[in-house]
Amino acid sequence: MLKSFDIYNQNNILKIILALNLLLVGTGSLLYTNRLILKLEAREEQYVQLYVKAVEYLYSSSRPDADSGDLTFVTSEILQANKTIPVIYVDHNNQVLAKLNIDGLTKGLTQAEEHALLRNKMIEMGKNHPPIPVVMNDGKHGKVYYSNSDVLRQITYLPYALLAILTALGVLAYLSFSSSRRAEQNRVWVGLAKETAHQLGTPMSSLMAWVEYMRSDPDQYDGSITDEIEKDVQRLETITARFSSIGSVPTLKEENLNEVVKQFTDYLARRISTKVKMSLASQLPSDQMVKINKLLFEWVIENICKNAVDAMKGVGELRLNIVPLSQQQVAIDITDTGKGISKANMQKVFSPGFSTKKRGWGLGLTLAKRIVEEYHSGRLYVKSSEVGKGTTFRIILNAD
Template identity: 55%
Template sequence: MYQNRLFFNLNQQLSRSRIIVITVLLTIGAGVLYYFNQLGQALEEREKTYAFLYAESIRFTIEQGINSPCDYTFVSEVVAANETIPTILVDQDGVALDQRNIPELSDTSKVLSAEEENAILQRKIEEMALEHEPIAISLNIDGSAENAENMYLYYSSSLTLKELRYFPYILLATFLIFGTLAFIAYSSSRRAEQNRVWVGLAKETAHQLGTPISGLLGWIGVMRSQPGFDQTIGDEMEKDVNRLETITTRFSNIGSVPAMKEENIGLVVKETIGYLERRISTKINWSFENTVSLDTMTSINRNLFEWVIENLCKNAVDAMAGVGSLQISVFPHQGKVGIDITDSGKGISKSNQRKIFDPGFSTKKRGWGLGLTLAKRIIETYHNGKLTIYHSEIGKGTTFRIVL
């Protein structure tokens, strides 16, 4: 495998940058999750401590009795201060005696019957038991161990703590969404800039080719006027110069909306192959089959479409090292037109099949690795078609399929 050094370096730098950015983002994300997890644990411990203090305040109040001369100011403030932690006080038989901060029971707009209220309390008790172990309150009112009673305080985390547990994920998701949108915008801008560079290069190439092509046509005319000049040679030379003009037109069309025209696709492919067959290795066994009816017309830009066929055929010849068989088939395909180009070359590995259309990727030591990239863009962007590797097997060959 060979990859153009320029594109290889660019891809390598971009890959390294992506790895660094992803590593930094993952580190930041892990740090955010760790920080909020520690914060949540600290708040949970604080609420647990307050729940025990709340339970102890209830025990003290019950044991001392209402008529006790003891100062209840602090104890009553502890009980009244609980405005966030949902709690349910139950006796040793599981009957709810008191509740605080239960959302379903705090809505004064709803009037609930005793059965409905009790059902809600029993459901909340079950949920709280799964979340925290209930706090046992041992009551010894008359000082007799035999008459001691147990009460239980069920509690759950406050709404603030529950929201805090989800907050880091919401925060990271928000950053991820904005980061993705920023990356898409950056990628689109960079891709548009690259496209402008390639379009400018292509158009400048077409402009530079114009003068020598005109000169070549003039020199062919001079040679034709010479006595004894073989006019068949002049004919072939003019065909090649005309081909150069076609290539120049292709380059000048890049970046512009190509003019589409209804063409007999089978005839176009046949003529393109006929030109290549006389100028490529004589050790290639060419085969062409057209099963599409002659009145089937397809909207294409002939110059660009011929470029694709030439590119795929030349790649096939290179894959066969100039020796082998090349079969081109034009056939109806699910209401569309399919074109298969099959060679008997070395084939393409599964790993390379995923990268074969990437800019700069090539299995050859020469070239820029742009041929298949441009071919795919011409077919899929300009002709609304599809160019894929239909089948490839190492040591047996490859089939490229175009669907229009």
């Protein structure tokens, strides 16, 4: 059992380590990718600047070396070498003189459609990068609009894709750890159930033999004592049946809720401290039926009541009140006058292994919550608690 709880703590540590690693990898990757993007943007801007210089040379009306074929060839090669960066060159009248790598330009477009497309592209480009001025020898100014290449745009989305992948890995890892923990909890509960059922078998047989022996000589033994011993034996049988049912789907039957709770509280009242005043009140009709598994439901009441007695250190009041919430639901409030539950522990009381007592496995309330919520489709929670004054647990069951 203790090993199981060590596994839970180890899982928590592994979750923290995994989260830190994912955070470090994600942060490092995002920083590196961002740095790479900035370098590529700077490089593409340099290419565009070179493109602008070539445009200034070719389109200048009064360049001194206009007949220089070699230089013109080199400049043309520079212009044509741009295969990836979308650019649009406009003159001083804002008329398009050259364009390269523009998405959407097809042979089927009319002149008006092409003009509208280029204008929209220029507006879009201007939002991302300021246009670079082109200065001619005659003093007139043109502009070169440009945007990032397809490769750079794809790299820009890389951090988001990487973040999504890391998030997905983190979620999968968390679900894996959580599933592992739930499986381990189930193994703990099933193992505890089987072991307890096994250990109770021998003393139960022995007690049954003693009951028959004392009944055979009624003059020597008080009959009321044997009746109580028989109740304990029956209780052991009940406990065995309870533990044996863990791990399988229990059978729910229509039971009179008032009678079930009263029978158990009468039994429990004679076996707890005489300094604990135990009372039961019900506002339900005497024939109110609720679909429950009696053996398991009594276990819920027992766990809560025993925790309450421990919280009161054997001195105080323990009150059970059964009330209708609606035509579909009924509630059982179990109130003690014990030490109460602090706000820090309010969410932990149902966690496996949590206990404020020096002894115990810390499984009582965990099992109780599981029985109510998973087997009976109800609810079990702390309705109210005040440190030094007491606690009220509420069980809600479906009445239909």
